[in-house]
Amino acid sequence: MKASVSNDPPSLMAVIPAAGNGSRMQSRVPKQFLTVADKTLLEYSIEAVCRDSRVEQVFIAVSNPDTDYFVELKQKQPTKVHFVKGGNSRAESVLAGIKAATSQGATHVLVHDAARPCLPETALKRVIDEGLKDPQGAILAIPVRDSLKRAVVSSQGDKGSAHIESSVEREALWQAQTPQVFNAERLQQAIEHMGALNPQLTDEASAMQWCGFQPALIPGSIRNLKVTHPEDFECVRDWLLVINNKEESRS
Ligand SMILES: Nc1ccn([C@@H]2O[C@H](COP(=O)(O)OP(=O)(O)OP(=O)(O)O)[C@@H](O)[C@H]2O)c(=O)n1
């Protein structure tokens, strides 16, 4: 790993992978473009990462940056928000965002899923504080709360009738969330080293781990749920409506 850590003041930019097609959600449009109160989940995610003023610019990886919707979105915040072309995997999309961010002088990147629109500001602050300080980087995560069971592998592959084989010790287990904050050059090298199409590369921390780093686990929030299945969208929609109502009654 070549990247050295400089003493210059850090320049933090966000990368939002938003080029997926949401196959598990099976909605009429990819999940990041589903709307709640006239705003897409992507717009809520952009607003969420911009709530910390240390985020200087935001690079969003999408399938087709020339689409009218993105051109209009960019016009709302022309200096801060940029769209780049995403790739065939989440990691390829993230790489495209990192390259665009470093070309603008980013020393650090904060990667956040477009499909996590309810990120609380306090959790965002925690992961930025640690990610800028710790050379191994930092990610939001939540300790596993419930009892964990390993299922018997069914020879018929029958998903509907799982049975328990054993319990799994949950003491040291955490569920990874985003944002994940890393030195930009180190993360780019780590993803390229592991291979952006490697199926084990499910998040940025996996690439850093592959290179021997041990990123910090920073307590996230159950509100920072990723929309993966239709039931997740129902929760996220209700939370966003509550958050919107609170903000309206404050203003
Ligand atoms: N080629 C890809 C695949 C995923 N993503 C983004 O990565 C985030 C998290 O990935 P995931 O939930 O797996 O999204 P999808 O790949 O869209 O969903 P699925 O796996 O169900 O198809 C999403 O914001 C998604 O848009 C991306 O930018 N480029």
Ligand SMILES: C[C@](O)(CO)[C@H](O)COP(=O)(O)O
């Ligand atoms: C990066 C991630 O959000 C961490 O939880 C997640 O791994 C990405 O999505 P997937 O469901 O693993 O495809």
